[in-house]
Amino acid sequence: MSAPTVDRPSREAGMPRARLGAHAPGPIGGVVRSARRVVEALATPLVPGDYLDLVDPLRAGADLRGRIIDVRPETSDAVTIVIRPGRGWLGHVPGQYIRIGIDIDGVRQWRAYSLTHRADGSPAAGIPAGCIAITTKAIPDGVVSNHLVRRARPGTLVMLDQATGDFCLPTPAPEKVLFLTAGSGITPVMGMLRNHLGEIADAAHVHCAPTASDVIFADELHGFADSGRLALTLNLDDEHGVLDLARLDTLVPDWRERETWLCGPTGLLDAAEAHWAAAGLAQALHTERFRPSIIEPGEGGTVTFSASGRTVEADGGTPILDAGEAAGVLMPSGCRMGICFGCVVTMREGAIRDLRTGDITVVEPGDELPVQTCVNAVAGACDLDL
Secondary structure (H helix, E strand, O other), rough: OOOOOOOOOOOOOOOOOOOOOOOOHHHHHHHHHHHHHHHHHHHHHOOHHHHHHHHOOOOOOOOEEEEEEEEEEEEEEEEEEEEOOOOOOOOOOOOOEEEEEEOOOOOEEEEEEEEEOOOOOOOOOOOOOEEEEEEOOOOOOHHHHHHHHHOOOOOOEEOOOOOOOOOOOOOOOEEEEEEEEHHHHHHHHHHHHHHHHHHHOOOEEEEEEEOOHHHHOHHHHHHHHOOOEEEEEEEHEEEEEEEEHHHHHHHHOOHHEEEEEEOOOOHHHHHHHHHHOOOOOOHEEEEEEOOOOOOOOOOOEEEEEEEEEEEEHHHHOOOHHHHHHOOOOOOOOOOOOOOOOOOOEEEEEEEEEEEEOOEEHHHHOOOOOEEEEEOHHHHHHHEEEE
């Protein structure tokens, strides 16, 4: 993996990185701060922390990264990636997801994946304590999913973001719950099952997959069912056809009495939302949507400032900060050198190129990422929350 780019999702927008001796009092602190300024001047545009990252990329205070320690096949086209996160990892709530940045053919790609491990850090499902796990299924033309399934290897460093998302069970959990999933939509629900199944008095689960061999976590799901903790129904498309939600009246007759957590492809989510709304139960349905899309980076393009409703053309060598200011958009700024992080803005989607390293960062819709506008140019198109 190349040296870290200017995109540092683990640091809040506009916050400078921690610096050695920045808060030391008295004469000693003054000497440390002076020495630090000299070192930083010599190292610019990099800072001492960038060199420390080369030695210990998972250290406390560094941008959040993780090291892949295991890649485990789940089905023919799905794997579980076990990652040891850096010491800045803050934990998660089951059902949440993280964004992962991984360099593929010179382009840093960011994608969101649900976390499937236990939140208490105890070993479970073969996940070592202190590690996190995601499970991904290769999708057609999916750059990152295919890379993770076919090419990811232990030892690889990935960029991480802290966990986020509200597709989670409340506390206390409802007494009667229905989980409805399809394909890799099982992943956030597996996180809930591994952590909270014992807290749910009556849990039903309908999972959809093309065939029995395509069911991710099949052995563990059947184990839950065999122990009487989960009423599991598999809807296999090749045997039963694509799930008709009207069949819920047969599969889970009391589904109207249950709080439902649903994750799967867009078609299923759209149909379910209409089905629950027609039953007057829209408030009992909780959904998580995947957002598969393909963004092809290029040279220059359009920059859309969503909040101000402005769209401007910019070439591939002009910082987004300059392009925005030239168009009359009020842009946050600072050192204009990529050091102070005073220009950080949330990118909602698109592709940008780091003008210092040439690295390209791609962000899909919904996978928002803070970026520095002073050292990045548009690479195709990008949408900024500004």
